[in-house]
Amino acid sequence: MANTLIRLRVTADSVTIFGALATVVCASTLIPSGRFLLASLFIGLLALSDLLDGSIARITNSVSQWGAFLDSTLDRVVDAAVLIAIGAYFGNSVHLNTKALIATAIALVMGQMTSYIRARAESLGVTCKVGLAERAERTLVVWLSLVFTGFGFHVLAGAMYFLAAITCFTVLQRMLHVRKQLSQ
Numbered sequence: 742m743a744n745t746l747i748r749l750r751v752t753a754d755s756v757t758i759f760g761a762l763a764t765v766v767c768a769s770t771l772i773p774s775g776r777f778l779l780a781s782l783f784i785g786l787l788a789l790s791d792l793l794d795g796s797i798a799r800i801t802n803s804v805s806q807w808g809a810f811l812d813s814t815l816d817r818v819v820d821a822a823v824l825i826a827i828g829a830y831f832g833n834s835v836h837l838n839t840k841a842l843i844a845t846a847i848a849l850v851m852g853q854m855t856s857y858i859r860a861r862a863e864s865l866g867v868t869c870k871v872g873l874a875e876r877a878e879r880t881l882v883v884w885l886s887l888v889f890t891g892f893g894f895h896v897l898a899g900a901m902y903f904l905a906a907i908t909c910f911t912v913l914q915r916m917l918h919v920r921k922q923l924s925q
Contacts, residue, residue: 760790778891
């Protein structure tokens with residue numbers, strides 16, 4: 742697929758941008774209305790663009806710091822959009838679930854903090870690649886909860902409680918890890 746896109750003169754950056762924008766559109770239109778199976782299908786397929794952009798960059802020998810920056814920045818946007826869409830679903834008067842909405846907000850903030858802590862630690866010259874719930878694990882929890890809820894197993898609220906807990910734990914893990922390194 743990467744070779745086909747390269748022949749069509751599609752760049753890694755354009756794949757990154759397309760994947761992020763399409764995911765935001767899918768999440769914001771499908772999840773709040775409860776179309777979880779369709780959302781999980783599209784979001785799952787679009788997640789492949791996150792792999793495809795790197796393949797295109799490697800094949801075309803165009804791997805760059807800008808591409809890495811763009812990719813990680815848009816990853817944060819995608820993560821936020823999906824969780825905001827889930828929050829909108831729980832905030833809808835038809836499906837109102839205030840506890841799940843709060844858990845989703847906590848998962849959103851702590852997920853962003855997980856990434857921020859790593860970036861800030863690295864700016865201080867220490868490593869911070871630790872934690873129970875890195876992006877891949879958080880994404881998998883969200884995606885699987887959308888799939889199962891789409892098939893009628895209403896696990897989305899429970900998944901948001903779980904996600905809130907593991908992201909808080911990961912933030913604490915990373916903070917303690919950085920503190921230990923900076924105190925040596």
